[in-house]
Amino acid sequence: MLKIRKVQLQKKLKIECGDRIALTPTMGWNSWNCFGHEVSADKVKRAADALIKSGLINHGWNYINIDDSWQYNRDGKDPSFHGKMRDENGYILTNSKFPDMKGLADYMHNNGLKMGIYSSPGPWTCGGCAGSYGYEKQDAESYAKWGVDYLKYDWCSYGGVIDGLPDNDPNKVPSLAFQGGGDPDKGVKPFQLMGSLLKQQPRDIVYNLCQYGMGDVWKWGDEVNAQSWRTTNDITDTWSSVKNIALAQDKAAPFAKPGNRNDPDMLVVGVVGWGNPHQSRLKPDEQYLHMSLWSIFSAPLLIGCDLEKLDDFTLNLLTNDEVIAVNQDALGKQGVCLQTIGELRIYVKELEDGSKAVAFANFGREKVTMSYKDFKKLEISGVQTVRDLWRQKDIAEINTDKKGLSLDIPAHGVAYYKFISLK
Numbered sequence: 001m002l003k004i005r006k007v008q009l010q011k012k013l014k015i016e017c018g019d020r021i022a023l024t025p026t027m028g029w030n031s032w033n034c035f036g037h038e039v040s041a042d043k044v045k046r047a048a049d050a051l052i053k054s055g056l057i058n059h060g061w062n063y064i065n066i067d068d069s070w071q072y073n074r075d076g077k078d079p080s081f082h083g084k085m086r087d088e089n090g091y092i093l094t095n096s097k098f099p100d101m102k103g104l105a106d107y108m109h110n111n112g113l114k115m116g117i118y119s120s121p122g123p124w125t126c127g128g129c130a131g132s133y134g135y136e137k138q139d140a141e142s143y144a145k146w147g148v149d150y151l152k153y154d155w156c157s158y159g160g161v162i163d164g165l166p167d168n169d170p171n172k173v174p175s176l177a178f179q180g181g182g183d184p185d186k187g188v189k190p191f192q193l194m195g196s197l198l199k200q201q202p203r204d205i206v207y208n209l210c211q212y213g214m215g216d217v218w219k220w221g222d223e224v225n226a227q228s229w230r231t232t233n234d235i236t237d238t239w240s241s242v243k244n245i246a247l248a249q250d251k252a253a254p255f256a257k258p259g260n261r262n263d264p265d266m267l268v269v270g271v272v273g274w275g276n277p278h279q280s281r282l283k284p285d286e287q288y289l290h291m292s293l294w295s296i297f298s299a300p301l302l303i304g305c306d307l308e309k310l311d312d313f314t315l316n317l318l319t320n321d322e323v324i325a326v327n328q329d330a331l332g333k334q335g336v337c338l339q340t341i342g343e344l345r346i347y348v349k350e351l352e353d354g355s356k357a358v359a360f361a362n363f364g365r366e367k368v369t370m371s372y373k374d375f376k377k378l379e380i381s382g383v384q385t386v387r388d389l390w391r392q393k394d395i396a397e398i399n400t401d402k403k404g405l406s407l408d409i410p411a412h413g414v415a416y417y418k419f420i421s422l423k
């Protein structure tokens with residue numbers, strides 16, 4: 001019989017001061033997966049309002065990040081564009097959809113939120129807007145002046161700088177510097193430059209590198225003052241995208257620690273679409289697996305959906321405090337796969353209180369039904385309470401040296417548990 005265990009309803013709040021920032025993974029929203037280039041200040045404000053109204057803010061979600069397309073685009077189509085991307089001193093101009101960046105950041109701060117922005121070390125962003133190349137100092141100063149709290153710095157056209165292509169050739173196809181034996185130092189340099197400029201600003205600005213994992217970014221991201229870095233290519237709302245990204249995370253795991261996160265890209269639950277809104281094509285079980293793995297990976301959690309169109313299922317996925325607590329755990333480790341049985345992969349993350357989060361992730365097309373006994377492989381032993389994190393319920397108390405745990409995991413689904421040792 002399962003004994004009733006006292007669940008702690010109080011938590012100690014630990015405040016750590018010092019040079020290192022973003023000690024726990026960033027949680028918030030980003031405009032890209034939802035609005036793509038159709039983003040505007042009005043839509044961003046409405047996302048902030050919806051984040052508050054839906055109650056997401058009470059579960060730790062607090063960054064509102066503007067992705068590409070707040071700057072002028074080289075297509076020159078913006079009605080207010082008069083041939084200049086920057087003022088006479090090199091300070092960047094915002095396009096007509098973002099008339100007042102400082103006002104927008106104030107709006108976020110007055111509502112208990114933070115604001116993020118996006119740029120590229122190259123002359124152009126991936127969407128063809130003005131990047132920071134040659135104007136890094138002015139850009140870092142603008143972000144600080146506006147009150148920006150987070151920068152996503154995206155490789156995009158920087159390969160062209162390395163290749164010596166003309167800065168403003170709109171037809172260039174920039175190379176990926178690290179691939180094909182490029183000089184890795186050349187690819188580190190632009191991130192180093194912006195990292196040191198951000199550090200010189202009179203406010204903390206969380207720095208996210210977006211260069212898709214080139215040159216093993218997890219090995220040097222910390223040295224360029226970044227707090228997180230994308231490890232893989234852009235996510236889409238398909239099972240193969242989520243699966244391939246998930247399977248590529250373990251190599252970077254040893255480099256995760258408080259203030260340093262591997263970023264497998266943003267969440268693709270809810271209404272997404274990069275400007276063409278539709279319900280995520282991930283099935284419900286796939287969404288549980290996606291959220292569980294991003295939780296156990298200690299990944300930055302950035303919602304990518306239209307927050308004004310949140311349905312109950314998506315809201316529940318995003319507001320499970322026990323699933324979020326594993327992601328935010330202060331020990332800061334990244335869960336890794338310790339065992340593979342067919343297409344079942346078992347991820348384990350050590351937590352600060354000595355317990356372990358375990359995600360039994362079924363990547364296969366058949367459901368998995370078994371009595372699981374290999375606890376030694378997971379470095380789990382003795383008597384344990386098994387808590388189902390999604391259901392927020394203790395489901396078993398077993399002596400893992402002697403007894404098995406029955407698993408019944410749907411195709412592309414997950415069982416996300418916490419093992420608490422009963423000493």
Ligand code: GLA
Pocket residue numbers: 032067068125126127154210233234
């Ligand atoms: C790249 C990034 C995306 C997004 C777009 C914007 O593709 O990986 O996350 O920022 O650029 O153009």
